[in-house]
Amino acid sequence: MLRYNVIAGGVCLLLVSSVLTLRGEVGPEVKVRLLEDIKFLASDELEGRGVGTNGLNVASQFIKAEFAKSGLAVDRVEGNAFQKFDLVTGSKLGEANALQLIGPEGKTLDLKIGEQVEVCSFAGSGSFQGEIVFCGYGIESKDDLYDDFEGINVEGKVVIVMRRNPRQNDPKNPLGAAHGVSRHADLRTKMNNIVAHKAAAVLFVNDPYAGKKGAETRQEGLSKANEKVAEAAEEYLSIESNETNQEKLKGARLKLTEASNQAKSLREAAKNANDDALMKFGYAGNGDNKSLPPAFHISIKTCNELLAALKTDLASLEAAIDSDLKPKSVVIPGWIAKGAATIEKVRADVANVIGVIDGEGPLANETVIIGAHYDHVGRGGQNSLAPGSSEIHNGADDNASGTVTLLELARRFGKQAQTKKPPRRLVFIAFTGEELGLLGSARYCKEPVFPLDSTIAMMNMDMVGRLKEEKLIVYGTGTSPRWEPELKQFNGENGF
Template sequence: LMRRNPGQNDPHGPFATGHGISRHAELRTKLSQAIQHGAAGVLFINDPYSVAKAATDRTESITKAQAEIATLADEYLAAPDAEGDKVAAARDKLKGAVDRWKSLKASAEKPEDDGLMKFGYAGHNDGKKGLPSFHITQAQCNEMLKAALGKTLSDLETEIDSDYQPRSALLPGWKIQGTSDVKQVRADVSNVIGVLEGEGPLANETIVIGAHYDHVGRGGENSLAPGSTDIHNGADDNASGTAALLELARRLSSRPQKLPRRLVFIAFTGEELGLLGSAYYVKEPVFPLDKTIAMFNMDMVGRLNDDKLTMFGSGTSSRWEPELKALNEASGFKLAFKPEGFGPSDHSSFYGKKIPVLHFFTNNHPDYHRPSDDWEKLNVEGMFRVVEMLERMIIQTAETPERPDYIEVKQKPMAQRGGNRPYFGT
């Protein structure tokens, strides 16, 4: 199976979304296709286009780096001797450019364009529909293709790109043998649920407030710090949401009057492994989902910066946007509304069950999924403000007699949190 998809260089081609890489390129999509067609195993190969493009990109950046050196060298030579500060600054800039060029050259000398995917790149699997999958080099693949079909991978790619027709073929005389000894380590983990009963005619309706409490441990495939075995504390992702959840539970449970609807606070587990905890909850709900009228999620609410608060799911009920705007008059956030209800956090599981959702998010940062996501970088006052606004949102939703309507938002390509969510591998 070739990776990616045909026509990556064709802006009008059938797969021309997301820089030429469509959702059909996702490894799990390819694997499920293979399973449906009765495959016994899969060998992945890098597509020649991507490998060639990586080489071109590298040459281009070396050329750019050289041009930058020339410009900065001119500036350095033009700096007047009398002004020592300017000379030193120009020299530093020049040195920076030379260093960049050197490191580009060094990586060009031993390119890993046909690099193999790291183990776990395609994410986790519950083992039920698994298929032994390997990744082989283009050289290995070409050896077989040439012997069996008299063609190379590039030939096939060019043919496919010319008419978008498959070139699947048997390789007569070739057999593959391989052993996969992946051990699945299983562990029991739990969602933690707190319930605050309501009172009155709507008391059998539920509002879920959630935040995942797991993170990525000592790194590994979900870490963005390659090779690190340092503890990843995940202060923002998602100790911030977990703390906010506890604070909301504390505040709402200390109200003298019960609310008209039931509040269910859930600290989800296994979010980082693919929304496991919330997926389990919607499969085995503690309270009926058809009477669950809304789900509010907090995942990364600890880094409020410049008052910017992103509201995912704002289009999943017609009420959300006007209500949030009104509530925000007292809160003073710069709100960014993202209508889509599906996304890489636990609200997605509930939206999949046709429940209106809102996900509070104070935006990404360079410490995301790295050991440096630590408590001293949290904006605690910002967390307080998120809690305060969400508290009013919860009370308002619990007290409004009508339940929020559910809206199906036209699905866009999946947002990739952090730009590098491993289990969206292509």
């Protein structure tokens, strides 16, 4: 039978030593309660507990009710358990959104929003007009001796910036990344550089390499799939058709059918592929309307129409930068851009849920916080591992597991406090907005219910639903000299 501490195995900090007095075998009623609570919090009815959903509100009410049933005070935030605030959950387009490119001899490109150009939700609102400057990848890296802004003034102008970074096929590229996305490729980094150089607006464009690489990857996948079809067909035809071989024929036929279907699926995907897909509105999150310039995403085709004034195209400029890793920023003669972006922020009311057990004795005014976030990602989006999905993301492990552990600790400490109060105040907080950037915990730090200078420790539980090989994952042990000795004692006594 697992000890209770195993359930809280993924904690970021150990609680003060008083928590060890609550050790004990977990009874069947506790297991049932934990399971039922997780089933409820991770049910479809709670809509993935996404910010802005009614399911998150239902979860907050449930947590408050459980805190109250456990004997915790739920009136310490202006008479309630809810530390309320609002936050941005998304963006929507306002009425005025347009991009017009005006070239030599009166040539005009009026780009249709949503088809030929997309507004970038991660940027700002406003109108603009200015000369167009090709500005490479929008990278400024003094350490790597690469600066797309060096020697060219983009203040008040509209810059064309490629996505990602140079030399993507070079693992030793100083502007790349060993794993994942280079910091220079991050859209936020590019926007920060653009803001620093006071550009009026941004026209993002896909780098040709990414599209070419995508096409090559699809072709490789299709070639392998066709090889599997050929192998499966050869295997099927090699089996003599008689009564003895009926099961072999059946298996080989099934294998051939599966290989054929896979190849057909890949052919359809290749046929419908768009190697220059525009970032849909909402991609990469929401920006700050006040501090960021407007940004749009144009196609490579549109970009090449502008670059024709320089007798070049985007693929040639990309290749030139890759050849010597030197910027090729330049004003595009005869072209100006004018337009406007209107982005309206969608906001939602949210709340941290707070329950309190008062301390008793000389240390009663000191606070220990026990926390877990109860929000998840709702129906997916940018913070999901499947950002293209709109299915409910139930979040059983992340972080219904931490939430039900928080509730169980509240029950145990609440029961103990009926006969003996703890030496310090225990504050149980179910945080919201974690998936959007630790916003709930940040709000508590900004507006603490109890002074931070007398808050001596915090235990946070995140994704504690899995345990492998009897191992606990504990982070933050270096934040106090007490944690490692406590851990060693705990591990010795419990066989971890």
